[in-house]
Structures are given as C-alpha cells and as structure tokens.
Amino acid sequence: MMRHPQVWMGLLLWSVFSQAQAAWTVNMAPGATEISHAVFDLHMTIFWICVVIGVIVFGAMFWSMIVHRRSTGQIAARFHESTTVEILWTVVPLLILVAMAVPATATLIKMYDASEPDVDIQVTGYQWKWHYKYLGQDVEFFSNLATPAEQIHNKSAKGEHYLLEVDQPLVLPIGAKVRFLVTSADVIHSWWVPAFAVKRDAIPGFVNEAWTRVDKPGLYRGQCAELCGKDHGFMPIVVDVKTQADYDTWLGERKAEALKLKELTSKEWTLEELVARGDKVYHTTCVACHQAEGQGLPPMFPALKGSKIATGPKEGHLNLVFHGKPGTAMAAFGKQLSEVDLAAVITYERNAWGNNKGDMVTPKDVLALKQAESK
Numbered sequence: 001m002m003r004h005p006q007v008w009m010g011l012l013l014w015s016v017f018s019q020a021q022a023a024w025t026v027n028m029a030p031g032a033t034e035i036s037h038a039v040f041d042l043h044m045t046i047f048w049i050c051v052v053i054g055v056i057v058f059g060a061m062f063w064s065m066i067v068h069r070r071s072t073g074q075i076a077a078r079f080h081e082s083t084t085v086e087i088l089w090t091v092v093p094l095l096i097l098v099a100m101a102v103p104a105t106a107t108l109i110k111m112y113d114a115s116e117p118d119v120d121i122q123v124t125g126y127q128w129k130w131h132y133k134y135l136g137q138d139v140e141f142f143s144n145l146a147t148p149a150e151q152i153h154n155k156s157a158k159g160e161h162y163l164l165e166v167d168q169p170l171v172l173p174i175g176a177k178v179r180f181l182v183t184s185a186d187v188i189h190s191w192w193v194p195a196f197a198v199k200r201d202a203i204p205g206f207v208n209e210a211w212t213r214v215d216k217p218g219l220y221r222g223q224c225a226e227l228c229g230k231d232h233g234f235m236p237i238v239v240d241v242k243t244q245a246d247y248d249t250w251l252g253e254r255k256a257e258a259l260k261l262k263e264l265t266s267k268e269w270t271l272e273e274l275v276a277r278g279d280k281v282y283h284t285t286c287v288a289c290h291q292a293e294g295q296g297l298p299p300m301f302p303a304l305k306g307s308k309i310a311t312g313p314k315e316g317h318l319n320l321v322f323h324g325k326p327g328t329a330m331a332a333f334g335k336q337l338s339e340v341d342l343a344a345v346i347t348y349e350r351n352a353w354g355n356n357k358g359d360m361v362t363p364k365d366v367l368a369l370k371q372a373e374s375k
Contacts, residue, residue: 029194032220033212036197038107045103049096111197114211117179119172125182125189125202125224127331128231128288132170135181139254142336143168144284145234149292152234164221167284169238173247174217180210186331187229193222193237201226214241229329231288265339265363271347274360278348281341286349289329294353300329305353314361317346322369334370339363 030040068074120135126142133140146165150156159165172178182191184202192199196212214220222237242250283292290296294305304310309317321342324332333342340363347360 031197032195032216032218033197033214035107035111035212036195038110039197042103042107046100049100053096112209114179114209116177117211118176119178121170121178121180123180123182123191123202125184125186125191125228125235126336127186127229127329128224128235129285130170130191130235130237131185131336134251137251137255138258139251140258141168141254143170143238145236147234149287161221163233164223164236164238166236166238169219169240171240171242171247171250172212172214173244174214174241175244177211177213180212182208182210185335188226189224189228189235190226191222191237192225193220193239195220195222196239199225214239217241217243234288261338261340265367267363269343269360269362271351271358271360274344274347274362275351277340278344278346279352281337281345282348282352285333285337286345294349294355304349304355306355310349310355311357314346314350314357314359314365317350318342318361318365318369321346322366334373339366339370342366 028040028043030037122131122133122135124131124133129145130143131140132143143166145163146167147159147161147163148156151158151162180191180198180200182200182202183206184204186204188204189202190199191202191210193212196214198210198212200208200210202208218241220239220241222239224232224235224237226232228235282290289301290304291301294303294310296303296305309320320330322332322334324330337345343361343363343366349355350357350359350361
C-alpha cells in the first residue's frame with residue numbers, strides 16, 4: 001500500500017515534465033561586457049565567502065553535536081558574559097562585511113559612471129514597445145514585437161526566440177561607450193538586457209542613466225522587467241552589436257530613410273497606397289488591442305469594425321488617434337508614428353472590415369494638425 005501518495009505523485013510529475021524543461025544552469029551568466037564580467041566576479045567572490053562561512057559554521061555545529069553528544073557522557077559547560085566571545089562575534093562579521101563592501105563599491109562606481117560616452121541613445125518605454133532615439137544623429141524608430149500572432153495563439157509551433165523577436169533592433173557599435181537615457185511616455189517600464197548587466201527603470205517624467213561597452217558583435221536579447229500592463233510579456237529588447245564599419249553603414253542608411261520619409265509627407269498618395277501601407281502599420285501597432293479583424297476586446301478595447309469613429313467624420317478619427325483618449329487604454333500616437341504612418345493606418349481603418357468609407361486621411365492632413373498643435 002502506498003503510504004505517501006503525494007510524494008509518489010510529485011516524482012511522477014517531475015519525471016514527465018522534466019523532459020520538457022528548457023536548458024538551465026545554477027549560476028548567473030558572465031555576460032558580454034566589462035561591467036557584466038565585474039558583476040559576475042563580484043557575485044562569485046561573495047558566493048565563495050558565503051561558502052567558507054557556511055563550512056565553518058555548520059562544520060563547528062556538526063562537530064559539536066557529534067563529539068559532545070550526551071551519549072558519550074559529556075556535561076554541558078556553564079558560562080556566560082564572555083567578553084572575548086562578544087568581541088569576536090562583533091569584529092569578525094564587521095571584517096567580513098568590509099571585505100564584501102570594497103569590491104561591491106568599486107563595481108557600483110563603475111556601473112554608474114556614464115561620463116564621456118561615444119554614443120547617446122534615448123530609450124523611451126511605451127505600452128508596449130520601445131522607442132530609440134540616437135541623439136545628434138536625426139535617427140529614431142520604434143522597436144515592436146515581431147513574434148507571429150500564430151505562435152502566440154498556439155496555431156503554429158513556437159520559434160527559438162519566442163516573444164524575444166523585434167522588427168527593428170537597437171544597433172550599437174562594438175567597443176564604443178554607449179550611454180542610455182531611459183524614460184517612459186506612459187507607465188513604469190524597465191529596460192533590461194542581462195548580457196550587459198544593464199537594468200534601468202523607465203519612469204514618466206524622469207530620466208535614468210545607464211551605459212555599456214560591448215566587446216563582441218552579435219545579437220543580445222532582453223525584455224521589460226516591470227509589470228506594465230496586459231501586454232507586458234510582449235515587450236522584448238533586441239540589441240544588434242555591429243563592427244564600426246557595419247554600424248556606420250547602418251547609420252547612413254537610417255539617415256537616408258529618415259530623409260526619404262520626410263519627402264513622402266509631401267507626396268500625392270492614392271487611397272490604395274495608403275491602405276496597403278496602413279495594413280502593415282495596423283498589424284504592427286494596433287492589432288494587439290483591436291485584433292486582426294477589427295473586432296477589439298470589449299469593453300477595454302472597442303471594436304473598430306463598424307464603429308462610429310471609423311465610419312464617422314475623418315477629422316474626429318484623426319484627432320482620436322493623434323491625441324488618444326484620457327482615462328482609457330487608448331494611447332496618443334501623434335508622437336509615436338510619422339505623418340505617413342498615421343495617415344495610412346487611419347485610412348486603413350476607415351476602409352477595412354467592411355467599413356468602406358472610400359475617403360482617406362493624407363500625410364498633409366496630419367502635418368497640418370501637428371503644425372496647428374505647435375502654435
């Protein structure tokens with residue numbers, strides 16, 4: 001008869017599910033930067049100090065229990081108020097704490113020294129994406145989750161980097177000191193890349209500094225480490241570290257794209273062109289809340305299909321998307337999207353899912369609204 005069914009059930013479940021576990025280790029990773037290596041070394045130093053303390057304390061405890069057990073006829077000594085013992089258990093822990101504090105302080109000083117950077121990047125958290133702005137370079141873009149919706153809804157197999165893929169990664173040059181200026185446009189987020197030993201809270205109205213210098217090119221992944229809303233798990237970070245030559249090439253291409261995007265604002269767009277571009281923008285930016293067929297997730301995220309907004313006056317539709325709706329989950333996209341992408345996604349919403357308004361909002365309309373707002 002099985003006397004402890006809970007134990008046997010636990011062993012059975014472990015044997016079944018242990019085969020599906022991801023690869024794991026019992027220690028933290030050394031990382032890919034000077035600071036991450038310093039943090040790892042500090043971690044190992046403190047670990048071995050704790051090991052030595054544990055061996056001494058538990059060794060003395062077990063030795064005392066075995067050698068001085070009552071069965072051998074030992075009689076407990078009677079003493080109290082030992083000045084020597086009191087001095088020892090005060091001085092020894094103090095020396096141990098000092099031995100820990102010296103390397104810890106040195107590491108913290110390095111971590112917070114963001115002076116004299118080679119590259120400055122403003123990192124802004126949005127629900128639920130990251131915005132990167134290369135200060136002084138006229139280059140900025142949003143980085144959105146790129147994991148296919150089919151994987152998220154279990155309609156296809158999960159990829160190797162499930163929920164850790166983005167459409168546009170942050171790009172850094174190898175060997176350069178990069179300073180991050182981290183803030184938020186809505187709620188509290190946290191920008192975290194474990195391989196860099198960088199984790200900074202993004203708080204509305206505040207700017208927190210961090211820095212890194214990566215010595216090895218490659219892709220490094222992280223994610224938002226602060227519970228920031230319903231799609232918190234869909235807010236990954238991907239950093240692509242390139243050689244200086246490849247970084248310069250990429251930066252030049254981004255500057256050319258930014259210039260081209262400005263030129264597109266003055267272009268005469270057709271309805272078909274805006275709808276086609278808006279389809280891509282919608283399925284990158286809006287689909288998580290309003291769903292692929294515009295059915296929404298009422299009551300928090302209302303449907304766009306047949307809605308009064310998407311089928312009403314286009315001026316009201318533009319104002320809502322541009323300014324958002326205070327007190328609701330509807331964010332303001334006036335600063336998040338370009339004039340072209342704003343016009344395209346609004347035009348798409350007005351002509352998709354049977355709305356078929358047949359009208360369009362042009363980039364010039366969005367630009368006119370922006371200019372009116374700035375006066």
